[in-house]
Amino acid sequence: MSIDAALRALTPLLGDRLSVSKSDLLAHGQSETHFDVIPPDGVVYPRSAQDVSDIVKICSQHRCPIIGYGAGTSLEGHTLAIQGGIAMDFRDMANVVKINDEDMTVRVGPGITREALNQELRATGLFFPVDPGANASIGGMASTRASGTTAVRYGTMRDNVIGLEVVMADGRIVRTGTGARKSSAGYDLTALLVGSEGTLGLITELTLKLQGQPEGIAAATCAFDTIDAAVEAVTSTIAMGIPMARIEFLDAASVAAVNAHSKADFPETPHLMVEFHGSQTGVAEQAERFGEIAHDSGGSAFDWATNAEDRTRLWQMRHHAYWAILASRPGSSAIVTDVCVPISNLAQAVRDTQDDIEASGLPAPILGHVGDGNFHAILLIDPNSADEKRIAKELSERMAQRALSMGGTITGEHGVGMGKLGYMSSEHGAGWDVMGQIKRALDPHNILNPGKVVQVNG
Known part of the structure; x- marks a missing residue:
């Protein structure tokens, strides 16, 4: 691996769209929760799929890690450069490519936020329904298979992304899906890439399903x-x-x-x-x-x-x-849990979680999108207290294991990142090994967001 060599090779290609300024590196090395600041070695700002392809080819040659970056609201450390490398910020690919009113679809760049997209759609009578709360970028929402408050009716990003343009780890530009609402033609690469958290490819365009504004x-x-x-x-x-x-x-x-x-x-x-x-x-x-x-x-x-x-x-x-919950304990940081259980087990899961929190002594309000069995506990800790952090992590682990015992999942919407990596084997068993095999096949040099979702050597 030679990150410095990659940066030198990228400089004439990108000019001032490659930044190594301390402020940019720090801004791209933070998360919304308790993780330490881990800045990348450089930040690049592509403007097109071809830019992304050219950058990836250089990084592949030098075995330099690349971490896709959107609005930066990840809660599980998805965008932290834990093995160094380059953050690829999609802020300059925030365009609406084409609105297809009759088909009720839209093609967009990955950097556009959900609020900006719905502003663009206002005159059409259509809207994009997935609402994770934060004004997240659409590419990031697809990468984490986000959902949110409206998922109980309109589904998650899995249900609302019908096609992608993606740059693979070797620089190939690949299109998945079609303009049709369904297909039986081979493997569903769109579904594979949605939720892969930038570990299999970098999304450069999305085709989204739209809904009519309700009367x-x-x-x-x-x-x-x-x-x-x-x-x-x-x-x-x-x-x-x-x-x-x-x-x-x-x-x-x-x-x-x-x-x-x-x-x-x-x-x-x-x-x-x-x-x-x-x-x-x-x-x-x-x-x-x-x-x-x-x-x-x-x-x-x-x-x-x-x-x-x-x-x-x-x-x-x-x-x-x-x-608001963070502000209720000034100076605190948070470990944010994100479990989802079958609706028949929701009451028991919430009740057991509340009892566990009360026994712990930590302040930890509970809230969530309970219409689909997804709820969170915001575990407030003193960032300088190793004891409180240990108690919170133990609480979080018990919540995850409780959800699995009830037929649920360790994360309903926040994704895996680095924060939930330790629970993946418990949820998926041998299936997690299969995910690792897919990762190695599509990214043999492990340059795409390494250390997230799966564990591979190299």
Whole structure:
């Protein structure tokens, strides 16, 4: 490996689109959670798939690691240069290539964020539905197979990416998928690459499925006396097949943090935040049916967000809950858990997690996208306390193992990165070895985001 030689070879190709400034390196060496700062040796800013291909060919020649970089909101250390190398920042590939109104699809560059994309789509009557909360880049969302608040109705990135343009580890530019909504033609390379976290290829273009803007939208909050009651309302709602657009859970500690951060006045008890999409009549029917379920589970009357501004404020509060929780313990950092279980086991999983947290003595509010069984505990720790970090990691491990014992997964949406690497064998068994074989076949020199998702030699 010769990272310095790669940097020297890239300089005449890229000019000022190659940076080794300390500020750029530090900015690309941070994560949103507890991981140490690990800066790359250089940052490159490609403008096209051909740029990416040329950069990759040089890096391959010198065995220089390349880490794809989008908005940088990863929670599992996905973009940290743990073996050195170059961060490839896709900020200059943030374009809308083509909107196909009739097909309800759009082609975009990987650097465009979901909010910017939906701004571009406003005049079409269409929107891109996947909403992970943060204003993440679309390429990064595909790389981690992201989901979020709307996944209960619209699915995850797996369901909404129908084609890719990808630069492979040897510099080849490959297209996967077609403009058609389905295909039986060979291996599904799109599905393989979505969720691979930049370890198999670097995404340079995406074809996405769009949805029509719903005629009617209604959002509301509903308070409950206990976590059990709130989760019971969720499982009953899903079992009855009510097509919720969003159904989010916050425990009392999360609500208290949101109140303090957003100057809200929710009762400091467990809450569900819900949203309904459809026709005006359909939305009214859905809300009525959910209201009956919530009432039977001991929920309060709905507090409605009656206009677009109120709904935006409501979901901003939910999306900012992570930062609100961090602010509830000034100076803390967080270990963020991300388990997902079958909906039938959700109540037990949340209950056992709450008991475990209480026994630990750490502050750790629980919240999540419980409509699809995905919830998080934000484990707040003093970054200078080795003891608190150990307790939090043990808590996180027990959550992961508990989810696996219930037929669930160690990560519902955040991905593996380096943070969840230690649990992959427990979830996948021999399947993890197969993933490693795929990695070695497609990236024999292990230059694409090494040390993430799989373990390989070299």
